[in-house]
Amino acid sequence: MKVLKFGGTSVGSSENINRVISILENHGKTDAVVCVVSAVGGITDKLLLTGKQAQNKDISYKDTLNLIKDIHFSIINELNLGTGENITKVVDNEFQELEDLLNGIYLINELSPKTSDKLVSFGEKLSSFIIAETMKNRGLSADRKNSQELVVTNSNFTKAEVDFKITNANIQDYFKTAVQNITILPGFVSKSKLGEQTTLGRGGSDFTAAIVAAALKVDQLEIWTDVSGMYTTNPKMVKQAYPISKISYQEAMELSHFGAKVLYPPTVQPVLSLGIPIHIKNTMEPEAVGTVISNEIVEESTPVKGISNISNIALLTLQGSGMVGIPGFSKRLFETLSQEKINVIMTTQASSEHSICLGIDEKEADSAKTAIDAAFENEIALEKIDPIFVETGLSIIALVGDKMKNHQGISGKMFSTLGKNNINIRAIAQGASEKNISAVIAESDVKKALNTLHEQFFESKTKQLNVFITGVGNVGERLVEQIKQQKKYLKENLKINLRVAGLSNSRKMIFNEEGINLKNWKDQLEDGEQATLKGFFENTKALNLRNSIFVDVTANADVANLYANYLRQSIGVVACNKIACSSDFKNYKLLKELSLKYNAPYLFETNVGAGLPIIDTLNNLIASGDKVNSIQAVLSGSLNFVFNNFTDQTKFYDVVKKAGAEGYTEPDPRIDLSGVDVARKILILARESGVEMNLEDIENTSFLSEAGLKSDSVDDFYQTLIADEAHYQKLYASAKANNCQLKYVAQFNDGKASVGLQEIPEGHPFYNLEGSDNIVMFYTQRYPKQPMIIKGAGAGADVTASGLFADIIRIGND
Numbered sequence: 001m002k003v004l005k006f007g008g009t010s011v012g013s014s015e016n017i018n019r020v021i022s023i024l025e026n027h028g029k030t031d032a033v034v035c036v037v038s039a040v041g042g043i044t045d046k047l048l049l050t051g052k053q054a055q056n057k058d059i060s061y062k063d064t065l066n067l068i069k070d071i072h073f074s075i076i077n078e079l080n081l082g083t084g085e086n087i088t089k090v091v092d093n094e095f096q097e098l099e100d101l102l103n104g105i106y107l108i109n110e111l112s113p114k115t116s117d118k119l120v121s122f123g124e125k126l127s128s129f130i131i132a133e134t135m136k137n138r139g140l141s142a143d144r145k146n147s148q149e150l151v152v153t154n155s156n157f158t159k160a161e162v163d164f165k166i167t168n169a170n171i172q173d174y175f176k177t178a179v180q181n182i183t184i185l186p187g188f189v190s191k192s193k194l195g196e197q198t199t200l201g202r203g204g205s206d207f208t209a210a211i212v213a214a215a216l217k218v219d220q221l222e223i224w225t226d227v228s229g230m231y232t233t234n235p236k237m238v239k240q241a242y243p244i245s246k247i248s249y250q251e252a253m254e255l256s257h258f259g260a261k262v263l264y265p266p267t268v269q270p271v272l273s274l275g276i277p278i279h280i281k282n283t284m285e286p287e288a289v290g291t292v293i294s295n296e297i298v299e300e301s302t303p304v305k306g307i308s309n310i311s312n313i314a315l316l317t318l319q320g321s322g323m324v325g326i327p328g329f330s331k332r333l334f335e336t337l338s339q340e341k342i343n344v345i346m347t348t349q350a351s352s353e354h355s356i357c358l359g360i361d362e363k364e365a366d367s368a369k370t371a372i373d374a375a376f377e378n379e380i381a382l383e384k385i386d387p388i389f390v391e392t393g394l395s396i397i398a399l400v401g402d403k404m405k406n407h408q409g410i411s412g413k414m415f416s417t418l419g420k421n422n423i424n425i426r427a428i429a430q431g432a433s434e435k436n437i438s439a440v441i442a443e444s445d446v447k448k449a450l451n452t453l454h455e456q457f458f459e460s461k462t463k464q465l466n467v468f469i470t471g472v473g474n475v476g477e478r479l480v481e482q483i484k485q486q487k488k489y490l491k492e493n494l495k496i497n498l499r500v501a502g503l504s505n506s507r508k509m510i511f512n513e514e515g516i517n518l519k520n521w522k523d524q525l526e527d528g529e530q531a532t533l534k535g536f537f538e539n540t541k542a543l544n545l546r547n548s549i550f551v552d553v554t555a556n557a558d559v560a561n562l563y564a565n566y567l568r569q570s571i572g573v574v575a576c577n578k579i580a581c582s583s584d585f586k587n588y589k590l591l592k593e594l595s596l597k598y599n600a601p602y603l604f605e606t607n608v609g610a611g612l613p614i615i616d617t618l619n620n621l622i623a624s625g626d627k628v629n630s631i632q633a634v635l636s637g638s639l640n641f642v643f644n645n646f647t648d649q650t651k652f653y654d655v656v657k658k659a660g661a662e663g664y665t666e667p668d669p670r671i672d673l674s675g676v677d678v679a680r681k682i683l684i685l686a687r688e689s690g691v692e693m694n695l696e697d698i699e700n701t702s703f704l705s706e707a708g709l710k711s712d713s714v715d716d717f718y719q720t721l722i723a724d725e726a727h728y729q730k731l732y733a734s735a736k737a738n739n740c741q742l743k744y745v746a747q748f749n750d751g752k753a754s755v756g757l758q759e760i761p762e763g764h765p766f767y768n769l770e771g772s773d774n775i776v777m778f779y780t781q782r783y784p785k786q787p788m789i790i791k792g793a794g795a796g797a798d799v800t801a802s803g804l805f806a807d808i809i810r811i812g813n814d
Helices: 016-028 043-055 061-078 085-108 113-137 163-177 203-215 248-259 265-272 327-337 362-373 377-381 402-406 410-421 443-457 473-493 521-526 533-543 563-568 585-597 614-624 637-647 652-661 676-688 714-723 725-737 797-813
Strands: 004-005 035-037 142-144 183-184 189-192 197-199 221-225 247-248 278-282 293-294 304-321 343-349 353-359 389-400 425-429 434-442 463-470 498-502 508-511 546-554 572-575 629-632 699-701 738-749 750-759 773-780 788-793
Touching: 004 016, 004 203, 004 304, 016 035, 016 061, 016 113, 016 498, 035 113, 035 203, 043 061, 043 085, 043 113, 061 085, 061 113, 085 113, 085 327, 113 142, 113 183, 113 189, 113 197, 183 203, 183 750, 189 203, 203 221, 203 265, 247 248, 248 265, 248 293, 248 304, 265 278, 293 304, 304 443, 327 343, 327 362, 343 425, 343 473, 353 362, 362 377, 362 389, 377 714, 389 443, 389 473, 402 533, 402 773, 410 425, 410 443, 425 788, 443 463, 463 473, 463 788, 463 797, 473 498, 473 797, 498 521, 498 533, 498 797, 508 533, 546 563, 546 788, 546 797, 563 572, 563 585, 614 629, 614 773, 614 788, 629 676, 637 652, 637 714, 637 738, 637 773, 652 725, 676 738, 714 725, 725 738, 725 750
Parallel strands: 004 035, 004 221, 035 183, 142 183, 221 278, 247 293, 463 498, 463 546, 546 572, 699 750
Antiparallel strands: 189 197, 278 293, 304 353, 304 389, 343 353, 389 434, 425 434, 498 508, 629 738, 629 773, 738 750, 773 788
C-alpha cells in the first residue's frame, strides 16, 4: 500500500487536480493507494477570515463565503462533474452548514477555538469530496473516507493531540476491509473522544498522512507539493539553489524548524521510529527526482546539507548584573513564556550569566515583553536587571548538516563569509551536536546572506561580483564592452561571475539585481530613471547584493565625496577618479581606514598609470619590507603625447586639440596642461610610499603662458594657446638646440615632490618615451642604483578601462 499527500497548491485548481488524479491513477496500477489532501489553496485562510469578520460583526463575511463557494463550484464545473443531484446536494449542504455556523458566530459575536476547528474543517472535507467524486465519475475505483472517523484526539482545539492507540486501530481496521483501490482522506481534520470536531494544527495534512503511513507500516510516505523537494536553500531568494536528493530525518527537521516550508517537523514523528522514508515530490513535475528523507547515511562533498531561515523574528534580551550567580532566572523566564503559550525558536546565554537572548515570533513580542516585565517587576524595580529589551525586524539563518561536527572551521567560514559582506550578527546559537549553526541577522540582509553562504558552501567556488558603474562615457563605455566580451572567460577560467547591476551617466541610471543585459545596455540606459548621485548610492545600497563594487569612471568631486558612504556599506570602490586619493590627507587616510574596517576593497590603480601596474608594484615593494628612496616619472600620457607631437612644424593649439579628440586629455585640458593632474599622481605615489603629504606641498612649475594660467573657461584657454604660440615654440626651440626632448617630469625625493617640464638629454630613460607612454622609476633600498622601471601606455580609453577591469578582477581573486 502507498500513502500520498497533496498540498493546497496541488489541489488549488481543476488543472492541478487533474494532475493529482493522473498521479494517483498511475500509482494505483501497481498497488492500493491512500491519498491525503489539503484544502484548496488559500481556502483555510479565507475560512478563518470569514470567522473573524463574523465575530467582528462585519457583514462582509457573506461576501467572503460567496467567494469560497464560487471557487469550489468553478472547480466542479471545470472538472466536468456536471450538476449531478448527489454532488450538488452534498456541496450545497456543506455550504449551508457553513453559512449557519457563520451566522451563529455573527449573532453571538464569539469565535471559540472549538468553533474555529469546526469552521476550518470545511476546506479539507470539500476538496476530498470533489476529488473522490471526480475519480468515481471517470470510472476509477476510488472512494472518500472522512478522517474524522479515523483520527481520534483529545479536546485541545486548534492543535489536538492524537490518541495513537485508538487511531492506529481505527485505520488498520478500516483498510482491512476497504474494497476501493484508491482512498481519498481529508487531511488536518479529526475528532475528539467526545465526538467534537478538532484539527491537528499547522501542517496537519502532512501529519495526517504520516499517521496513516505509520499505522499501515507502508514502505514510503510521499508528500506532493509545488516544489521539487527540499532545496539547499530558498530557491525564491537564491537562483542557484537545487534540490537535495537524500537527507536524514534530523536534517529535515532542522531545516523545517528553521523555515523550510516543504515539511512540517511533527510530520516526521509518526514515521521516524519505524524508519519509513518520506519522499517529497513535485505535483507540477512528477518526473523530478525530489527529496528522500530517511535514516540512510549519505556521503556528501560538503558537510552542510542546507541553509534555511525564519523571517519576522524578535530578539528578547534579559540582562543585568543581578543575574550573575543567582539560580532560577532561566526557569522563571521560560515558565513565563510557556504560560503565555509563546514558542521560543532560538535561545543563547552568555557564559557570564549576565544576559539571556531569546528568538520568538515578532507578532508575540509585545505580549512577551509585558509578561516578562511583570514577572521580574521586583528585580527591575531594584535595578538588579533591566526591563526586557526587544529588537524587531530580524531573521534567523541556519546552516544544517549531520556531518558538520566532523569538519573543522564550518562556523568560522560561515561567520567570516557574512562579515565580509557587512552582515551584522546579533546572536549566535550552536548545539553540542553541531547539526545546526544559527545566527540572528537583520531581515534586510537575508537575501544577501543566503546567496553568500550558498555560494560558499554549495557552488563550485564561483564568486559572484556585482558591479555598479557611474560614468559610462568614453572610458566607461569601453569598460562595459570589455566586461561583456570577457564575461564567459572569467566564469570558465577564473570562476568569477561578473554582473553589471547598475549603470549611470549624467542623465540616466538603471539597475537590475539579476544583472543588466549588456547586449543593449545603451538603449536600456536611455529609457532609465533620472540620475542623481544620491539616488545611485541609495539604489546600490537597497539592492544589498553580495560582493558589490562601485566603479567611478568620472572626474567629478561630488562622486569622490561619496566613497566613504559606499565603503561604510561594505561596498568596494574602484576608481580612476584621482580627486579622492589626492584630497586632504585626512580624507585619504579615512578612506583607507574604512576599507579595512568594513572589509571593502578600495582600489585606484588607474589613478596613476591607466592600465600600468604602478601602484600595485609599489604596494608589493612596501609590503615586502622595501623602502622608497626616490621616484622619477613621466606620469601624464596626455602631456607626453602633446610634446611628442609638437614641433616647429606644428602649432601647439592643434596638437592639444588632437590630444583631446583622441581621448588623451580631460574634457578640460587645463587639468592636464596645468600640471595639476601629474601633481595628484606623484602625491598618490608619495602617500602610498608611506609619506604624509598634501597637494599644496608639491612644487608645480607650470610651462603655460601667464594668459593660459589665468583663463576663465576652456574656450578662453584655447584662444590663449593660439595667441601665445611663440611662447610654446620658444620652449621647443630651446630643447632642440640642446639636443633634448621635452618631458613633463614628476619627482619625489627625501619627502619632497615636484612636477614640471624638463629638457631630457639623449641617453636618459625618458628621452625615447614615445606616444602617450608613461614611465616610472622606483629607487629603493633594494634598487638603489638600477631602479625598478615600469613603462607602457599611460593614457587612452582602452588601457584605462583595462586598468579598472584589472582592479575588479583583483577583488574577485581575493
